[in-house]
Amino acid sequence: DAGVIQSPRHEVTEMGQEVTLRCKPISGHDYLFWYRQTMMRGLELLIYFNNNVPIDDSGMPEDRFSAKMPNASFSTLKIQPSEPRDSAVYFCASSPTGLFTKAFFGQGTRLTVV
Amino acid sequence: LAKTTQPISMDSYEGQEVNITCSHNNIATNDYITWYQQFPSQGPRFIIQGYKTKVTNEVASLFIPADRKSSTLSLPRVSLSDTAVYYCLVGPSGAGSYQLTFGKGTKLSVIP
Numbered sequence: 001d002a003g004v005i006q007s008p009r010h011e012v013t014e015m016g017q018e019v020t021l022r023c024k025p026i027s028g029h030d031y032l033f034w035y036r037q038t039m040m041r042g043l044e045l046l047i048y049f050n051n052n053v054p055i056d057d058s059g060m061p062e063d064r065f066s067a068k069m070p071n072a073s074f075s076t077l078k079i080q081p082s083e084p085r086d087s088a089v090y091f092c093a094s095s096p097t098g099l100f101t102k103a104f105f106g107q108g109t110r111l112t113v114v
Numbered sequence: 115l116a117k118t119t120q121p122i123s124m125d126s127y128e129g130q131e132v133n134i135t136c137s138h139n140n141i142a143t144n145d146y147i148t149w150y151q152q153f154p155s156q157g158p159r160f161i162i163q164g165y166k167t168k169v170t171n172e173v174a175s176l177f178i179p180a181d182r183k184s185s186t187l188s189l190p191r192v193s194l195s196d197t198a199v200y201y202c203l204v205g206p207s208g209a210g211s212y213q214l215t216f217g218k219g220t221k222l223s224v225i226p
Contacts, residue, residue: 042218105156105157107156108156
């Protein structure tokens with residue numbers, strides 16, 4: 001298995017632009033998570049899905065952020081409009097079953113908003 | 115979710131055994147202890163998980179005393195490639211628990 005695949009690996013955009021991050025989880029994994037990592041705040045859970053349904057989005061910072069999972073093999077995290085403070089590394093992770101068991105993380109997308 | 119406390123950083127020479135301790139005084143009965151490793155520019159990677167006593171796998175050992183208020187991740191004979199940030203997480207294994215709250219972690223630097 002190729003693991004969790006995220007794209008793009010790097011994204012540089014101007015303030016105010018829409019940004020879409022993409023994730024392909026490991027096949028057969030029922031849970032998908034979006035995390036954001038910064039030096040100041042560390043690794044924060046933004047939202048997670050179970051069987052394509054958003055379960056907890058309490059970590060989503062504000063309405064500018066939205067996430068979708070139209071099917072079991074694809075998820076997007078969208079920021080519109082983007083702001084410089086959104087600059088971070090965004091990770092997608094998936095897990096086969098249960099909770100607090102092994103979660104497999106992607107390589108991350110480094111987002112820079114200028 | 116139980117709050118965890120671990121050292122911010124540690125240094126070790128190659129070939130030494132490294133022990134990283136995590137305190138979790140308010141651990142709940144159904145909480146598990148899980149450790150992740152993160153290399154620069156990569157996502158965290160699961161290392162080991164345990165509930166009590168000792169767990170060992172090909173990468174590390176996890177020691178959990180009877181009161182479960184702390185745990186120690188043991189890395190045998192570290193090499194330069196073990197330089198990474200190590201996170202201790204504590205939480206239940208049941209539904210609704212998947213916060214996977216990562217703290218600051220412990221930055222381990224292995225010195226030649």
